[in-house]
Amino acid sequence: MSDIRLEKVKKNFGATEVIKGIYLAIDPGEFVVLVGPSGCGKSTLLNLIAGLETITEGDIYIGGKRVNDTPPRDRDIAMVFQSYALYPTKTVRNNITFGMVSRNIPKADQDAAVEEISTLLQIERLLSRKPGQLSGGQRQRVAMGRALVRKPDVFLFDEPLSNLDAKLRIEMRTEIKKLHQRLGKTIVYVTHDQIEAMTLASRIAVMDNGHIRQFADPAAIYEDPVDLFVAGFMGSPPMNMIPGKIGAQDGQCVVSTGSPDEDPLDFPLPPALYERVSAMEGRDVILGLRPEAIFAAGTELPGANRFTFERPVSVVEPTGPDTMILFHHAGLDVVARVRPEDARPEGTLFSFEADMEKTKLFDAKTTLRI
Amino acid sequence: MITRTRTTVPLGQKIERWLPRIVVSPLFALSLFFVYGFIAWTIYISFTKSGVMPNYTIEGLSQYERLWATPRWYVALSNMFVFSALFIAISLAIGIFLAILLDQRVRIEGVIRTIYLYPMALSFIVTGTVWKWILNPGLGIQNFVRQLGFENFTFDWLVNSDYAIYTIVIAAVWQSSGYAMALFLAGLRSVDDEILKAAAIDGAGAFRTYFSVVLPIMRPVFLSTVIILAHLAIKSFDLVIALTGGGPGYATDMPATFMYAFAFQRSELGVAAASAVMMLATVIAIVVPYLYSELRGTNR
Amino acid sequence: MSRKNLSGIVQQTGAQHVVMRTLLFLTLGVFCLYYLIPLIVMIATSLKSLEEIRAGSLLSLPQEVTFDAWNKAWSSACVGVRCDGLQPFFWNSVAMVVPAVTISTILGALNGYALTKWRFPGADIIFALILFGAFIPFQVILLPMARTLGVMGLAGTIPGLILVHVIYGLAFTTLFFRNFFIGVSSGIIQAAQIDGAGFFGIFFRIVLPMSLPAIVVTVIWQFTQIWNDFLFGIAFTVGDSNPVTVALNNVVNTSTGVKEYNVDMAAAIIAALPTLAVYVIAGAYFVRGLSAGAVKG
Numbered sequence: 001m002s003d004i005r006l007e008k009v010k011k012n013f014g015a016t017e018v019i020k021g022i023y024l025a026i027d028p029g030e031f032v033v034l035v036g037p038s039g040c041g042k043s044t045l046l047n048l049i050a051g052l053e054t055i056t057e058g059d060i061y062i063g064g065k066r067v068n069d070t071p072p073r074d075r076d077i078a079m080v081f082q083s084y085a086l087y088p089t090k091t092v093r094n095n096i097t098f099g100m101v102s103r104n105i106p107k108a109d110q111d112a113a114v115e116e117i118s119t120l121l122q123i124e125r126l127l128s129r130k131p132g133q134l135s136g137g138q139r140q141r142v143a144m145g146r147a148l149v150r151k152p153d154v155f156l157f158d159e160p161l162s163n164l165d166a167k168l169r170i171e172m173r174t175e176i177k178k179l180h181q182r183l184g185k186t187i188v189y190v191t192h193d194q195i196e197a198m199t200l201a202s203r204i205a206v207m208d209n210g211h212i213r214q215f216a217d218p219a220a221i222y223e224d225p226v227d228l229f230v231a232g233f234m235g236s237p238p239m240n241m242i243p244g245k246i247g248a249q250d251g252q253c254v255v256s257t258g259s260p261d262e263d264p265l266d267f268p269l270p271p272a273l274y275e276r277v278s279a280m281e282g283r284d285v286i287l288g289l290r291p292e293a294i295f296a297a298g299t300e301l302p303g304a305n306r307f308t309f310e311r312p313v314s315v316v317e318p319t320g321p322d323t324m325i326l327f328h329h330a331g332l333d334v335v336a337r338v339r340p341e342d343a344r345p346e347g348t349l350f351s352f353e354a355d356m357e358k359t360k361l362f363d364a365k366t367t368l369r370i
Numbered sequence: 371m372i373t374r375t376r377t378t379v380p381l382g383q384k385i386e387r388w389l390p391r392i393v394v395s396p397l398f399a400l401s402l403f404f405v406y407g408f409i410a411w412t413i414y415i416s417f418t419k420s421g422v423m424p425n426y427t428i429e430g431l432s433q434y435e436r437l438w439a440t441p442r443w444y445v446a447l448s449n450m451f452v453f454s455a456l457f458i459a460i461s462l463a464i465g466i467f468l469a470i471l472l473d474q475r476v477r478i479e480g481v482i483r484t485i486y487l488y489p490m491a492l493s494f495i496v497t498g499t500v501w502k503w504i505l506n507p508g509l510g511i512q513n514f515v516r517q518l519g520f521e522n523f524t525f526d527w528l529v530n531s532d533y534a535i536y537t538i539v540i541a542a543v544w545q546s547s548g549y550a551m552a553l554f555l556a557g558l559r560s561v562d563d564e565i566l567k568a569a570a571i572d573g574a575g576a577f578r579t580y581f582s583v584v585l586p587i588m589r590p591v592f593l594s595t596v597i598i599l600a601h602l603a604i605k606s607f608d609l610v611i612a613l614t615g616g617g618p619g620y621a622t623d624m625p626a627t628f629m630y631a632f633a634f635q636r637s638e639l640g641v642a643a644a645s646a647v648m649m650l651a652t653v654i655a656i657v658v659p660y661l662y663s664e665l666r667g668t669n670r
Numbered sequence: 671m672s673r674k675n676l677s678g679i680v681q682q683t684g685a686q687h688v689v690m691r692t693l694l695f696l697t698l699g700v701f702c703l704y705y706l707i708p709l710i711v712m713i714a715t716s717l718k719s720l721e722e723i724r725a726g727s728l729l730s731l732p733q734e735v736t737f738d739a740w741n742k743a744w745s746s747a748c749v750g751v752r753c754d755g756l757q758p759f760f761w762n763s764v765a766m767v768v769p770a771v772t773i774s775t776i777l778g779a780l781n782g783y784a785l786t787k788w789r790f791p792g793a794d795i796i797f798a799l800i801l802f803g804a805f806i807p808f809q810v811i812l813l814p815m816a817r818t819l820g821v822m823g824l825a826g827t828i829p830g831l832i833l834v835h836v837i838y839g840l841a842f843t844t845l846f847f848r849n850f851f852i853g854v855s856s857g858i859i860q861a862a863q864i865d866g867a868g869f870f871g872i873f874f875r876i877v878l879p880m881s882l883p884a885i886v887v888t889v890i891w892q893f894t895q896i897w898n899d900f901l902f903g904i905a906f907t908v909g910d911s912n913p914v915t916v917a918l919n920n921v922v923n924t925s926t927g928v929k930e931y932n933v934d935m936a937a938a939i940i941a942a943l944p945t946l947a948v949y950v951i952a953g954a955y956f957v958r959g960l961s962a963g964a965v966k967g
Binding site (some may be wrong): 392402482634643 | 679698778798808844870894897950
């Protein structure tokens, strides 16, 4: 079980800077997920940790050892790839033992390891088949078996579930989580699926354009996003971002949104935020409200700092357990989450209630959280 | 919406539906006639009494008997097998070797590939002419090495009945090994990068990665390259004519040159037809099973 | 897929690595020489005088560069009984290649298009039969073709040779275009059909313009095959209508008079120039053509 440290890591491909100076400290036994949109550099970062890419600047430490110049085989890592990367002409057994042969492990030990792993992953019946004869889920398990058998200190996963169908993905996700609980090894996991990130990680690193925007546990990422990007990336449907200005009204701080001629809405801020916005009158801000923070008026238990307003229903989207109601405001479609029985048809004037305790305020120019 | 019920399809639409068939038919008919019709004719002639002119009375297998009684035919056949075996084996070996070398992230790969492959752009006549010159005993390599001081060096294969066939191998390998390399390089490139990364993590060095992981994946490429080279080998005509003319004597004769000689020079059409049919049979035996398995595999 | 993705794998640095890289480049270099030396010898010999050839050695560069051999090869070498050099036969080849390539390419495109985009019963079988035609040894059609050309009055003429090349080139051109069109989504065709276009309309206005890569590959491949052909040339043309490859063989293999090796080499270069030039200029497409021809149906 090793810790991983990245210090001032930069990676250029030719003239393009892909990783732009990253600091990352992963504790032993953590399950860290690197998440972000395509092209943000998460796979590159994983490859740097694995040694599949050379580092342009900076240092990488695994288990306290500087590994910049160590080839992948000596870094005590194992990796599971998006396309599983099984050796197509070898049987499952030979796929698993391939690495052990390279390391001159005696045959008896090899067989014992294969036994252990195949029982753990339930692939005993598949040992003499070839990858082409396996289903996606089975291939995934063989790929994990191949990684496990190395008994490494660090496991690396590069979007391992992207090629599976939705149902299988959820199954395998749980299996990976159980594996981590059982083995307790350090895991670095790359995905573009924020639900995977939320469910699997002990800490999430949200990446964008070669930088890590925020590195924290899932709850903090969700409830305490550090900027607009993180707030908008995590959560589905995404957080509503309503542009407005800080103002004062009847002794309260409000965010005035919407144009004055159209129906303006002044969202009152909770007292907890007063301190932070005291000197900001007139500042352009973005008011962030997650869909679950806007619901049908009166349908939740009463609480402090609620704001009720009325708007005509623009679109109704039933999702099964909830119904999303969209209304038009300040030039965008704002999404509210209501119970299916509270939904009203399009065009009706609807009473919404917003829980202002849950609001997140962002500076419009710097996109940072206020 | 008004629905019209018609019992006849408008003429324009009918033509449209048949147009693809109309377009392909003449071209297909041409194929049928000029390929299969001609093959049938040649096969037929091989069973007749034809000599200088075609004679359409069937005579059974007499032409084949005459064919197999001609010593020259045996020379041609053994030459073809010897040549094909050597040509295919050496071209494959060089091709795979060079492909693996070029796969090692060489920066000037494009230039090198161009150099390795340009002989394929030459006519076999040109290749034969050049190598005839290079292998010329008096003025070519033999002379060159002797001038370097090795007075007793002999390299007169070109005019030596026993060794002349190997000169054809040399020239043919020079021309076609680049092609084998190109095919293998394409195959190597099609191997998923992630598999190689996995092998790197698994600790396999360069050699082990190639032998144990990559080359087994290359088996289909092997097969198709062998088929293509075999096909080239069976058809060798141009190169033989240019390099040795079939000689010395008929020491380097091949079925293709044999057929040509008997058809257009010795005017023995029946025997020529029989030899052509033998060539066809050889090609069919090799190519058809391969084509069949390939077409079935890619059937939508 | 290039190997750039793997160039970053951290390697053991050190002496062993450097030694291997040097060995690699040395070997590649040796093979470069292997492939280039015949070409160099060919060019060098063509620029030498006969005396120099006899006195000198195979690999020596010409001490006195002379283009006499070239002149002779082009305009006065004796091909059979006619001593006008390769020139007339060179133009024979040109006159033969241009129509043959054009026609076989267009027909191949039509064929490939009809076979893949307009599914009709038997399309696959027809394709298989046409494809097989590319693999037959041509010896098996030489005799009947010679007779047929005679019957059509085309024996020993260039138009006859054009006809032969078109017919037997169809298998390859159809193969190239079929493979290309399979990769083209049928959606485009269907959209055009909804818009009201017909078979030929779609072909000329939509399909043909987008098949430029396939056209280039096919043209280059056909040009090379047809220009370099010898068997059909020698079987179906006589004397004045010979293509340049046949003429070359005649020049080189004349048994009369003094062997003029420099003229032989110059003649070989002349015959090789067009395809070599095409290769150098459009090499990438040539390679694509080779692989496409090799890939199964």
